[in-house]
Each structure stands twice: as structure tokens, then as C-alpha cells.
Amino acid sequence: xxxxxxxxxxxxxxxxxxxxxxxxxxxxxxxxxxxxxxxxxxxxxxxxxxxxxxxxxxxxxxxxxxxxxxxxxxxxxxxxxxxxxxxxxxxxxxxxxxxxxxxxxxxxxxxxxxxxxxxxxxxxxxxxxxxxxxxxxxxxxxxxxxxxxxxxxxxxxxxxxxxxxxxxxxxxxxxxxxxxxxxxxxxxxxxxxxxxxxxxxxxxxxxxxxxxxxxxxxxxxxxxxxxxxxxxxxxxxxxxxxxxxxxxxxxxxxxxxxxxxxxxxxxxxxxxxxxxxxxxxxxxxxxxxxxxxxxxxxxxxxx
Amino acid sequence: xxxxxxxxxxxxxxxxxxxxxxxxxxxxxxxxxxxxxxxxxxxxxxxxxxxxxxxxxxxxxxxxxxxxxxxxxxxxxxxxxxxxxxxxxxxxxxxxxxxxxxxxxxxxxxxxxxxxxxxxxxxxxxxxxxxxxxxxxxxxxxxxxxxxxxxxxxxxxxxxxxxxxxxxxxxxxxxxxxxxxxxxxxxxxxxxxxxxxxxxxxxxxxxxxxxxxxxxxxxxxxxxxxxxxxxxxxxxxxxxxxxxxxxxxxxxxxxxxxxxxxxxxxxxxxxxxxxxxxxxxxxxxxxxxxxxxxxxxxxxxxxxxxxxxx
Amino acid sequence: xxxxxxxxxxxxxxxxxxxxxxxxxxxxxxxxxxxxxxxxxxxxxxxxxxxxxxxxxxxxxxxxxxxxxxxxxxxxxxxxxxxxxxxxxxxxxxxxxxxxxxxxxxxxxxxxxxxxxxxxxxxxxxxxxxxxxxxxxxxxxxxxxxxxxxxxxxxxxxxxxxxxxxxxxxxxxxxxxxxxxxxxxxxxxxxxxxxxxxxxxxxxxxxxxxxxxxxxxxxxxxxxxxxxxxxxxxxxxxxxxxxxxxxxxxxxxx
Numbered sequence: 060x061x062x063x064x065x066x067x068x069x070x071x072x073x074x075x076x077x078x079x080x081x082x083x084x085x086x087x088x089x090x091x092x093x094x095x096x097x098x099x100x101x102x103x104x105x106x107x108x109x110x111x112x113x114x115x116x117x118x119x120x121x122x123x124x125x126x127x128x129x130x131x132x133x134x135x136x137x138x139x140x141x142x143x144x145x146x147x148x149x150x151x152x153x154x155x156x157x158x159x160x161x162x163x164x165x166x167x168x169x170x171x172x173x174x175x176x177x178x179x180x181x182x183x184x185x186x187x188x189x190x191x192x193x194x195x196x197x198x199x200x201x202x203x204x205x206x207x208x209x210x211x212x213x214x215x216x217x218x219x220x221x222x223x224x225x226x227x228x229x230x231x232x233x234x235x236x237x238x239x240x241x242x243x244x245x246x247x248x249x250x251x252x253x254x255x256x257x258x259x260x261x262x263x264x265x266x267x268x269x270x271x272x273x274x275x276x277x278x279x280x281x282x283x284x285x286x287x288x289x290x291x292x293x294x295x296x297x298x299x300x301x302x303x304x305x306x307x308x309x310x311x312x313x314x315x316x317x318x319x320x321x322x323x324x325x326x327x328x329x330x331x332x333x334x335x336x337x338x339x340x341x342x343x344x345x346x347x348x349x350x351x352x353x354x355x356x357x358x359x360x361x362x
Numbered sequence: 363x364x365x366x367x368x369x370x371x372x373x374x375x376x377x378x379x380x381x382x383x384x385x386x387x388x389x390x391x392x393x394x395x396x397x398x399x400x401x402x403x404x405x406x407x408x409x410x411x412x413x414x415x416x417x418x419x420x421x422x423x424x425x426x427x428x429x430x431x432x433x434x435x436x437x438x439x440x441x442x443x444x445x446x447x448x449x450x451x452x453x454x455x456x457x458x459x460x461x462x463x464x465x466x467x468x469x470x471x472x473x474x475x476x477x478x479x480x481x482x483x484x485x486x487x488x489x490x491x492x493x494x495x496x497x498x499x500x501x502x503x504x505x506x507x508x509x510x511x512x513x514x515x516x517x518x519x520x521x522x523x524x525x526x527x528x529x530x531x532x533x534x535x536x537x538x539x540x541x542x543x544x545x546x547x548x549x550x551x552x553x554x555x556x557x558x559x560x561x562x563x564x565x566x567x568x569x570x571x572x573x574x575x576x577x578x579x580x581x582x583x584x585x586x587x588x589x590x591x592x593x594x595x596x597x598x599x600x601x602x603x604x605x606x607x608x609x610x611x612x613x614x615x616x617x618x619x620x621x622x623x624x625x626x627x628x629x630x631x632x633x634x635x636x637x638x639x640x641x642x643x644x645x646x647x648x649x650x651x652x653x654x655x656x657x658x659x660x661x662x663x664x665x666x667x668x669x670x671x672x
Numbered sequence: 673x674x675x676x677x678x679x680x681x682x683x684x685x686x687x688x689x690x691x692x693x694x695x696x697x698x699x700x701x702x703x704x705x706x707x708x709x710x711x712x713x714x715x716x717x718x719x720x721x722x723x724x725x726x727x728x729x730x731x732x733x734x735x736x737x738x739x740x741x742x743x744x745x746x747x748x749x750x751x752x753x754x755x756x757x758x759x760x761x762x763x764x765x766x767x768x769x770x771x772x773x774x775x776x777x778x779x780x781x782x783x784x785x786x787x788x789x790x791x792x793x794x795x796x797x798x799x800x801x802x803x804x805x806x807x808x809x810x811x812x813x814x815x816x817x818x819x820x821x822x823x824x825x826x827x828x829x830x831x832x833x834x835x836x837x838x839x840x841x842x843x844x845x846x847x848x849x850x851x852x853x854x855x856x857x858x859x860x861x862x863x864x865x866x867x868x869x870x871x872x873x874x875x876x877x878x879x880x881x882x883x884x885x886x887x888x889x890x891x892x893x894x895x896x897x898x899x900x901x902x903x904x905x906x907x908x909x910x911x912x913x914x915x916x917x918x919x920x921x922x923x924x925x926x
Contacts, residue, residue, distance in 0.1 A: 090472070093467070093468050155396045158396030162397025168733035183403055187652075190648045192627075242769040244728050281599075
């Protein structure tokens with residue numbers, strides 16, 4: 060036995076400590092393996108999609124219209140349709156969402172009524188996309204008699220993405236320190252003056268980030284537009300930027316991918332892959348933009 | 363007394379213009395209305411879906427008990443129409459269950475790694491990757507299931523078709539991992555650093571801190587993360603529609619094809635003519651889904667709220 | 673000698689957050705053009721009292737106020753234009769808050785919010801307020817820089833300038849010196865002594881000596897009760913009315 064007071068042996072590792080440290084390093088390796096096993100296969104899958112898409116990918120593919128019963132050609136009508144749906148739904152959802160978030164964060168007191176609003180927002184975020192589709196069909200297509208149209212589909216998408224905007228805007232608003240608001244109230248500014256002069260200018264980038272995320276979510280959704288306004292095929296001239304009326308149906312990228320992948324016979328092999336890659340890239344591009352904006356915002360904070 | 367100074371103080375500032383006050387009141391009204399809109403939309407969803415479902419209760423072929431517990435789904439049969447959704451419900455449950463078996467350990471493990479083991483740079487980039495993963499549209503996931511995953515499954519297991527329960531489970535797992543990771547990471551972040559420091563001061567290793575300090579104190583947040591993951595998996599439509607195959611049956615193993623409640627609506631709504639029993643019963647399935655996800659999300663919210671109150 | 677004119681009268685003021693009452697029935701008056709000191713240990717309701725005065729307590733959702741507060745004879749719970757009330761009362765928070773606007777905009781914020789837009793008027797207000805807050809000389813060449821970029825002491829004086837910009841008749845300072853150095857504190861104290869000629873000052877502080885230096889009358893608030901209110905001289909003498917006051921003032925507790 061060693062002398063317990065000997066300063067050298069006092070800090071050597073006991074067996075217990077050695078075992079403890081071994082568990083520590085094993086656990087670290089285990090957890091990092093978990094992360095790697097999640098990310099690597101995904102990157103591989105995405106690379107696989109790209110590899111198969113390559114024969115079709117070109118500028119021509121983007122601006123060309125589908126040909127031969129959609130088994131060849133490009134994706135222009137679908138691309139423009141998605142653009143229409145996203146922008147119109149954005150124009151509806153963004154103001155309502157931002158105002159609703161302002162209400163919840165700046166005006167609402169902590170009472171039962173506002174707890175119900177909060178619950179409604181959470182619930183709205185959790186409603187499955189196919190239920191939104193049923194709602195859009197029942198409410199906009201039939202009850203409001205908009206028919207199968209861009210406007211029905213956009214309204215459905217807008218309601219579906221509303222909670223995304225509300226949640227991210229609230230987060231942005233909540234990040235403005237309370238002391239700023241109190242300072243404004245103390246000099247006799249009204250709530251709205253405070254929001255207008257201090258809260259909004261200091262959270263606008265965060266709000267924009269949320270709105271951009273809405274764009275990417277709306278662009279990828281299929282189920283809600285499938286039964287409200289998206290159509291398998293619509294004849295459109297090549298490169299036409301304004302091919303649709305608001306009361307018409309349109310093609311959409313996500314819907315087009317579903318169609319060419321499952322419904323159309325004898326499709327050129329690389330076509331669905333290329334469609335998937337275009338959709339994926341558009342969504343990831345928009346998201347990356349949002350992330351870049353957020354990073355920029357964090358580095359340019361004024362306080 | 364300095365009364366003259368007093369009155370000048372009072373009068374140098376003008377009163378606000380009537381117009382600007384009126385504008386402000388109008389804006390506040392709009393803001394309040396938007397706040398209430400969330401409630402209106404949720405009620406509207408329930409109302410309109412239920413309105414389309416209602417006529418089915420007056421149909422001769424319909425029985426609520428059979429709707430819930432019968433496995434026979436023959437909505438278009440000429441002779442004997444049967445609307446039993448149990449096989450579909452079971453399909454939803456089995457796919458979700460399989461997805462969670464994979465996603466929960468991986469999600470929690472990744473969250474622990476991100477929050478406890480890596481440096482700030484690494485953490486930032488991993489979180490960005492997770493965020494991008496969460497952004498991949500469900501139809502792209504479905505396409506991956508249909509092409510890549512099904513080929514892998516066929517070549518590994520020798521199953522006749524690659525689109526089946528296992529495929530759907532794997533795809534759903536990949537889809538729900540990001541949401542589980544980001545919410546559990548939040549929950550772990552919410553554990554005060556003082557707990558970690560106190561444990562470190564007592565000579566605990568990282569692993570001991572995780573096992574004995576973090577997991578117990580963050581367990582509600584982690585539970586909420588799992589619940590929200592389940593909510594997402596149950597409600598997912600396009601990915602399971604494309605990846606699980608199209609057989610309405612109770613699966614006997616992971617290589618059997620199944621169909622879920624969501625995929626069933628997506629697959630059949632286009633064929634059901636408006637106003638028919640088939641059409642109404644699909645809306646009723648929507649109500650069933652609405653109630654299931656409502657219950658799951660409500661529970662998750664109560665769990666999260668419980669943490670905040672503490 | 674005529675009795676001094678009352679500017680604020682507080683009667684039976686009670687304040688509760690949820691079920692927890694933090695101010696128990698306080699009654700006192702504040703006279704025009706005096707410096708009124710409020711001392712007391714932390715958590716005794718000093719800040720809450722100030723928030724009742726300009727009704728920013730309305731923003732705290734679970735607060736219930738009872739009793740009456742009259743400012744220049746008007747019951748503030750019945751006032752319709754509470755924003756005018758808040759402009760009448762300047763408020764300086766414990767920690768300096770430079771709004772993320774330029775220095776000029778910080779001071780011009782309140783006048784602008786009532787619709788004053790003429791450049792000349794604003795320039796004049798900004799210059800006067802910054803001078804009154806002893807900040808003008810340091811910032812007059814860089815009025816366009818961000819208020820948040822100033823040092824803590826400068827920001828606190830900016831806060832005071834902002835509180836003066838809406839020409840209040842009452843100025844409340846809530847522990848204004850806890851975040852700034854002694855030299856700046858002394859400068860601000862000199863400013864306050866000058867301001868006394870024009871306005872009433874309510875000085876909440878937990879530095880008892882600061883109240884002793886500045887205040888005409890001092891109130892000792894402890895756990896939501898007004899223990900003692902008397903001239904500063906009496907409070908800080910060797911035999912105030914209550915032993916508790918003596919103990920607090922001399923550092924035996926609190």
C-alpha cells in the first residue's frame with residue numbers, strides 16, 4: 060500500500076477512474092458514430108441522385124416543356140407553377156403570420172384566451188398535410204367555389220405554413236431585449252410606436268429568415284396542392300413567365316416529381332432524378348440563404 | 363413656486379395628431395385579428411373537414427365501430443362495400459413505431475453529441491446540416507424511398523419488392539431525426555451550466571454527467587422531442603405514399619407492404635367522386651388523423667409547458 | 673409658512689403580483705420641487721412603486737393595483753391618455769439602456785412620438801437635454817453614432833437626457849448609479865441638484881449615503897411597508913423614530 064499522504068501517489072488514477080475514463084471515450088466514439096451514420100448515408104444518397112440526374116441536367120431541362128406524355132423534355136411549367144403557388148401563398152401568409160406573432164409576443168397577456176391561441180398555433184403546426192388538403196378541398200374548392208385553382212392551392216399552402224412564420228417571427232421578436240421596450244414605454248411611446256421604432260427594426264432579419272423558411276416549406280409540399288389546384292399536365296409554351304391565370308390549375312414541381320416517379324410509363328431514366336435534384340436544390344438554396352442571413356445578422360447585432 | 367416654468371414645460375410639446383392615433387388604432391385592430399386567426403383556422407379546418415364527412419353517418423353501409431376496428435377496406439366494391447380502417451391505422455402505427463425505434467436513439471445520441479461533445483465550430487456546422495436535412499421536401503424523401511432505398515432493401519434482404527414497411531420506416535426515421543435532434547438539443551441546452559459545473563467539480567466524467575445529470579433533468583424535453591417526432595411521422599403523407607407499397611393489410615413482417623391513413627387519403631381522394639360515400643369516408647379518416655395528431659401535439663405541449671413551469 | 677404644494681398623493685396603495693402582495697397599503701405625499709429619497713433593502717417594492725406611478729405596471733400581466741395615486745390632483749387610474757402621464761413623469765431605469773438608435777434619435781424619440789418633426793425644434797431639444805445630462809460636450813461631434821456604442825456611464829446620462837426630452841415635471845431615478853463609476857455618479861448628482869429648481873425628483877437608491885447627500889425628505893421602505901418618512905436629517909440622525917430605520921441606515925441589517 061502507498062502512503063496516502065505521499066504527494067506523488069495522491070493524484071494517480073485508481074482503477075475506478077481508469078474504467079470511468081474508458082466509458083467516457085467509448086461513449087464519445089459511440090455518439091459521434093451516431094452522427095456520422097446519420098449524415099454520411101444521406102450525403103451518399105444525395106450524391107446518388109445527382110449522379111443519376113446528370114444526363115438530364117441542363118439549362119435546357121429547366122426552361123423546356125414536358126414532351127411525349129411527360130416522358131421526356133423539361134420541367135418549365137412545373138417550375139413556374141411552384142413559383143406562383145409559393146409567391147401567392149407567401150403574400151397571404153406573411154402579413155397574417157407576422158401580425159399574429161406581434162400580437163402573441165407584444166400584446167397578449169398571459170390569460171386563458173391567449174393560451175388557447177398558443178395552443179391553436181401549435182396544433183395548426185401539427186395538422187398533417189393531407190388534412191390541410193381535405194380542408195382546402197372542402198373549404199376553398201367547394202364551399203368558397205374557387206374551384207380547382209391556383210388561388211385554392213395557395214390559400215391552403217398559406218394556412219399550412221402560417222405556424223412556421225408565426226413561430227419564427229415570435230422568436231425574432233422575443234430576442235429583442237425587454238429593457239428596450241420598457242425604455243420606450245417610459246418616455247410615453249405607445250405599444251405600436253415602440254414596435255415600429257425599436258422592435259421591428261431590430262428583428263427584421265430574423266423575421267425575414269422565417270419568411271424564407273416558409274418559402275422553402277411551401278415549395279416542397281405536395282399533398283395540400285394535389286387536390287386543390289395542382290394538375291398532372293398543362294400545355295404551356297417554352298420559357299413563358301406568365302402562363303397561368305389565378306383561377307386555373309397549374310403544374311407544380313413537387314407534384315410533377317410524384318407524377319413522373321409513379322404515374323407516367325416509360326419515363327426517360329434520368330428525368331425523375333433530375334426533377335428531384337432541381338426541387339431539392341431550389342429548397343436547399345433558399346434555406347442556405349436563410350441561414351446565411353441569420354449568420355450575417357448575428358455578426359451585425361447592434362447591442 | 364415656479365409656475366411659469368411649469369406651464370411652459372407643459373406646452374412645448376404638441377398633442378398627437380388625430381390621424382396618427384386613428385391609424386394606430388386600425389393597425390392594432392389588424393394585429394389583434396391576426397392573432398385570433400390561428401384559432402379561426404383550426405376551427406375552420408375541423409368544421410370544413412367534418413362538414414364533408416358528416417353525410418357518411420347517415421349512410422346504410424357505415425358503422426362507426428366497424429370503421430374503427432374492422433380491417434376490411436373495400437370502398438369501391440360493387441356488392442359489399444366495407445369501410446374498416448383498422449389495417450390503415452395499424453399501418454400508420456407500425457410505420458411510425460419502426461421509424462421511432464431507429465430515430466429515437468440516433469436522434470437523442472446525435473443531440474447529446476452536438477450539445478456535449480463537440481466544439482462550437484463543429485456544433486454550428488452540424489446544426490446547419492440538421493436544419494438542411496429538415497428542409498428536404500417529403501416528396502423527395504418518397505422518391506429516395508422509391509428508388510434508392512428500395513434497391514438497397516431488395517439487394518440486402520432478397521425481398522420481392524423494395525417498397526414496404528421497412529422502407530417506409532427507414533425513410534420516416536430519416537425524416538424525423540432532424541426534428542428530434544433540434545428539440546432535444548434545446549432541452550439539453552436548457553439544463554443550467556451550473557449543474558454540469560457542479561458535477562465536474564465532484565470529479566464526474568462527461569459520460570457520468572450525461573447519464574446521471576443531463577438525462578434526468580432534461581427528460582421532459584426529450585420526451586416532448588420524441589412526441590413531436592411521432593407527430594410528424596404519423597402525419598407524413600407523400601413519403602409513405604411512395605415508399606410503403608400499396609397493400610391494405612395487417613403486415614406480418616417488416617418486408618410486407620402496408621398503407622397508412624395518410625397515404626390512403628392521398629391515393630384515393632382523386633378517384634372518389636365528390637358526394638359519394640367513399641368521398642365522405644375519406645374525410646372522416648381525415649378527422650381521425652386530426653384527432654390523433656392533436657392528441658400527440660397537445661401532450662407534447664403539456665410536457666414542454668411542464669418544464670417551463672418548473 | 674404655507675404648507676408645500678403636493679404634486680403626487682398616494683393613498684393606501686397596494687400592489688400584488690398574483691397572490692403575493694409586494695406593497696402593503698402605503699400612504700404618502702411628494703411635494704413640488706423636492707428631491708424625495710426612497711431607501712430600503714432590495715425586494716422591498718421600490719421599483720414596483722415607481723412602475724405604479726407611470727402605470728408601466730399595466731404591462732405586467734398578473735399585477736393588481738389598488739388604492740389611489742394622484743398626480744397634480746388627477747387620479748391616474750382614471751386617466752385616459754396614459755402616454756401623456758408617462759411623458760409627465762421621466763423614468764430612469766437601474767441599468768443604462770441606450771436604444772439601438774443614434775444618440776440624436778435616442779433623445780429625439782419621445783418628441784417625435786408625439787408628432788414633433790421640425791428639425792430646428794428637435795435640434796434644440798436634443799442639445800438642451802444632452803447639456804442638462806452633462807453629456808453634450810462628450811458627444812456633440814458624433815450625434816450620429818449608436819447610443820449602444822457609448823460607455824456605461826455615458827449611456828446612463830443618455831438615458832437621463834432621454835427621460836428629460838419629453839419635458840417631465842417629475843423625474844424618477846431608479847438606482848441610477850449601480851452601473852456607473854463614482855466620478856460620473858457625482859457629476860449626475862450635481863445635475864440633479866440643478867434640475868431641482870424646475871422639477872420634482874424621486875430618487876430610489878440603495879446607497880443610503882446618496883439619499884443623505886441629495887434628498888430633502890427620505891422614506892424608508894422595507895418589505896412593502898413604509899417604515900418611516902421624515903426629513904432626511906431626521907432619518908439619518910442618531911435617533912429616528914423607529915429603531916429599524918436606524919439599524920438599516922447604519923448598516924446593521926439590509
